[in-house]
Amino acid sequence: MGNEAQPQDATASVDFQEVQQTERFKTLRKRHRSFVFPMAVVFLLWYFAYVLLAAYAVDFMSTKVWGNINVGLILGLLQFVTTFGITAWYVSYSNRKLDPIAAEIRNEIEGHEFDKDGNVISGVKK
Amino acid sequence: MNTMVPAVNVEALKDTTLLNMGIFALFVAVTMVIVFRASRNNKTAADYYAAGRSFTGSQNGTAIAGDYLSAASFLGITGAIAINGYDGFLYSIGFLVAWLVALLLVAELLRNTGKFTMADVLSFRLRQRPVRIAAALSTLAVCFFYLLAQMAGAGSLISLLLGISDWGGQALVIIVVGALMIMYVLIGGMKGTTWVQIIKAILLIAGAAVMTAMVLAIYGFNVSSLLGSAAEAANNPAVLNPGLQYGKTETSKLDFMSLGLALVLGTAALPHVLMRFYTVPTAKEARKSVVWAIWLIGLFYLFTLVLGYGAAALVGAETIKSAPGGVNSAAPLLAFHLGGPLLLGFISAVAFATILAVVAGLTITAAASFAHDIYANVISKGKADADTEVKVARRTVVVIGVLAILGGIFANGQNVAFLVALAFAVAASANLPTIVYSLFWKKFTTQGAVWSMYGGLAAAILLITFSPVVSGAKTSMIPGANFALFPLSNPGIVSIPLAFFLGWLGTVLDKRREDPVKQAEMEVRSLTGVGAEKAVDH
Numbered sequence: 001m002g003n004e005a006q007p008q009d010a011t012a013s014v015d016f017q018e019v020q021q022t023e024r025f026k027t028l029r030k031r032h033r034s035f036v037f038p039m040a041v042v043f044l045l046w047y048f049a050y051v052l053l054a055a056y057a058v059d060f061m062s063t064k065v066w067g068n069i070n071v072g073l074i075l076g077l078l079q080f081v082t083t084f085g086i087t088a089w090y091v092s093y094s095n096r097k098l099d100p101i102a103a104e105i106r107n108e109i110e111g112h113e114f115d116k117d118g119n120v121i122s123g124v125k126k
Numbered sequence: 127m128n129t130m131v132p133a134v135n136v137e138a139l140k141d142t143t144l145l146n147m148g149i150f151a152l153f154v155a156v157t158m159v160i161v162f163r164a165s166r167n168n169k170t171a172a173d174y175y176a177a178g179r180s181f182t183g184s185q186n187g188t189a190i191a192g193d194y195l196s197a198a199s200f201l202g203i204t205g206a207i208a209i210n211g212y213d214g215f216l217y218s219i220g221f222l223v224a225w226l227v228a229l230l231l232v233a234e235l236l237r238n239t240g241k242f243t244m245a246d247v248l249s250f251r252l253r254q255r256p257v258r259i260a261a262a263l264s265t266l267a268v269c270f271f272y273l274l275a276q277m278a279g280a281g282s283l284i285s286l287l288l289g290i291s292d293w294g295g296q297a298l299v300i301i302v303v304g305a306l307m308i309m310y311v312l313i314g315g316m317k318g319t320t321w322v323q324i325i326k327a328i329l330l331i332a333g334a335a336v337m338t339a340m341v342l343a344i345y346g347f348n349v350s351s352l353l354g355s356a357a358e359a360a361n362n363p364a365v366l367n368p369g370l371q372y373g374k375t376e377t378s379k380l381d382f383m384s385l386g387l388a389l390v391l392g393t394a395a396l397p398h399v400l401m402r403f404y405t406v407p408t409a410k411e412a413r414k415s416v417v418w419a420i421w422l423i424g425l426f427y428l429f430t431l432v433l434g435y436g437a438a439a440l441v442g443a444e445t446i447k448s449a450p451g452g453v454n455s456a457a458p459l460l461a462f463h464l465g466g467p468l469l470l471g472f473i474s475a476v477a478f479a480t481i482l483a484v485v486a487g488l489t490i491t492a493a494a495s496f497a498h499d500i501y502a503n504v505i506s507k508g509k510a511d512a513d514t515e516v517k518v519a520r521r522t523v524v525v526i527g528v529l530a531i532l533g534g535i536f537a538n539g540q541n542v543a544f545l546v547a548l549a550f551a552v553a554a555s556a557n558l559p560t561i562v563y564s565l566f567w568k569k570f571t572t573q574g575a576v577w578s579m580y581g582g583l584a585a586a587i588l589l590i591t592f593s594p595v596v597s598g599a600k601t602s603m604i605p606g607a608n609f610a611l612f613p614l615s616n617p618g619i620v621s622i623p624l625a626f627f628l629g630w631l632g633t634v635l636d637k638r639r640e641d642p643v644k645q646a647e648m649e650v651r652s653l654t655g656v657g658a659e660k661a662v663d664h
Contacts, residue, residue, distance in 0.1 A: 014656070016643065016646040016650045020646040020649060020650055025654075029649070029653060033566075036231060039226075039230055040226070043226050044390065047219075047220070047223045047390060051216070051220075051382070051383060051386045054372075055368070055382055055383065056379065058367060058368055058369045066350065067353075068351075068366060070367065072366075072367060073353075073366070076215055079222070080219075080427075080428065083222055083223055083226060083424060084420070084421070087226070087229060087420050090229060102653060105654045109654070109656045110657070
């Protein structure tokens with residue numbers, strides 16, 4: 001079939017459907033999706049709200065707030081702030097809520113010890 | 127430094143040609159040595175396509191920034207802000223926010239499931255042949271449009287930075303740049319390409335940082351007085367407000383919505399960006415890569431805001447527009463104003479390095495997709511060994527390189543700026559729906575994938591063909607003809623929802639069901655990293 005994504009030796013015998021049904025995996029999937037989906041919706045809405053304002057509310061965006069700095073510039077810079085903020089939030093969420101549980105499941109399946117960065121400490125090195 | 131420096135004398139730029147060339151030659155020499163050293167360990171396919179998966183997150187993140195911040199970003203956005211003010215800035219925000227799609231929805235899951243190409247992920251749990259062919263075709267289409275835009279842009283850069291304005295001289299420079307790129311990719315593979323991108327990203331961001339600090343110093347680190355001076359120089363307070371470029375008519379507003387949609391959804395589906403995630407050892411490093419990329423790219427776009435308004439205030443829109451290279455000359459002219467020939471030489475060399483690095487990244491992506499997806503998995507049905515596959519990839523590099531050179535020579539002087547936006551629109555229409563569906567929608571089927579990919583690809587290309595960028599307007603590619611049936615220059619607002627719809631329709635109408643075992647495997651692997659490709663241990 002030429003499937004390049006064939007499982008490697010360690011995972012050839014794994015029953016993935018069984019893993020998929022375990023409570024732990026369901027928790028991992030739920031935690032992941034309940035963070036990334038709402039967050040994706042929020043930042044996309046916020047971005048398009050900003051673009052719509054820039055296109056259709058020019059007078060509002062041109063309102064001077066401080067010196068020559070207007071609402072448009074502040075909202076634009078806020079897009080940078082929220083992008084950086086969501087990035088930092090996601091990283092901290094993954095480190096706390098996703099990585100440990102993903103590492104547990106992976107450990108169990110592959111039967112090797114992994115540290116929390118996902119690097120092999122002991123076990124088979126390719 | 128003071129604001130009384132006389133206006134930039136464009137004629138004087140020609141005297142600096144030798145200096146520009148010297149600094150660029152130095153960049154080429156240094157990167158060549160690094161590429162040769164890096165290529166010593168290129169043995170396997172994973173070495174050639176994915177740099178042995180041995181880069182760290184911070185290195186890869188820097189390389190992503192180097193790949194993403196093309197000449198169009200640097201020269202184009204600075205110029206757009208200098209001429210059109212706020213709307214240029216608006217444009218750069220889409221380019222940054224888009225990275226959240228990559229961070230939240232794509233990067234880690236893709237790293238965990240794939241091997242070398244985008245098609246690895248898309249075809250994981252669907253039928254291999256049809257999905258791989260469709261994914262490879264859209265990869266090649268995106269790379270081709272992006273590549274052509276970069277190479278065609280080289281012509282105007284040459285006339286500006288090297289003072290070569292005759293067609294033959296420009297063609298010669300395009301050949302030299304193309305030949306250098308082929309050498310980097312042929313010898314260095316992904317490792318060499320990555321190092322070129324890292325070095326270029328550092329030079330570009332450092333150069334922009336220095337110029338930003340100099341501009342801000344002139345205005346006493348007061349952004350408000352910089353803006354005031356820019357508005358005064360432009361003799362138009364509206365440069366600080368949105369609407370100068372995109373707000374002219376209702377059509378142009380809608381056009382900007384369409385562009386914004388393509389930028390935000392296209393970035394995370396650009397094949398050359400996706401392929402970079404395979405060069406790190408784990409999904410966690412892939413996440414770190416995106417985080418680094420977001421910080422570097424965000425910082426850079428903040429610099430371009432200052433540089434754009436700085437160019438408007440210190441150089442002046444009229445001088446910029448009348449210089450060779452037009453809008454693209456804003457950043458180089460500002461460099462000349464701030465730091466004389468030396469800074470101009472540095473920035474010019476970085477601009478050339480930018481073309482080189484971006485084109486190299488596109489070429490290796492297209493070659494990998496052809497060799498790995500079409501040759502190894504479709505033509506030889508998985509029977510080709512890795513050595514043959516890499517051999518095919520190397521030959522493809524030469525073919526693509528030659529095509530890029532020819533494209534660059536013949537598209538030189540054509541108005542092909544729309545090609546970059548088209549590449550984003552194709553990526554967002556043909557690739558993103560299938561990436562999202564196959565990662566998150568259990569019932570998604572082969573028919574849905576094929577309908578969505580071909581439908582998105584065809585819609586984007588057809589709408590562009592019948593849009594004002596190709597015919598019917600003064601600025602069109604073919605100004606004499608008029609077959610512009612579609613009013614917008616950006617197809618995204620139609621083609622992206624259409625591709626999402628086709629993916630859904632194809633799936634619900636599909637009588638065949640996909641293998642639930644494969645679906646379970648993909649889901650578990652994507653979230654946990656079980657059995658993901660490991661780093662090559664040398």
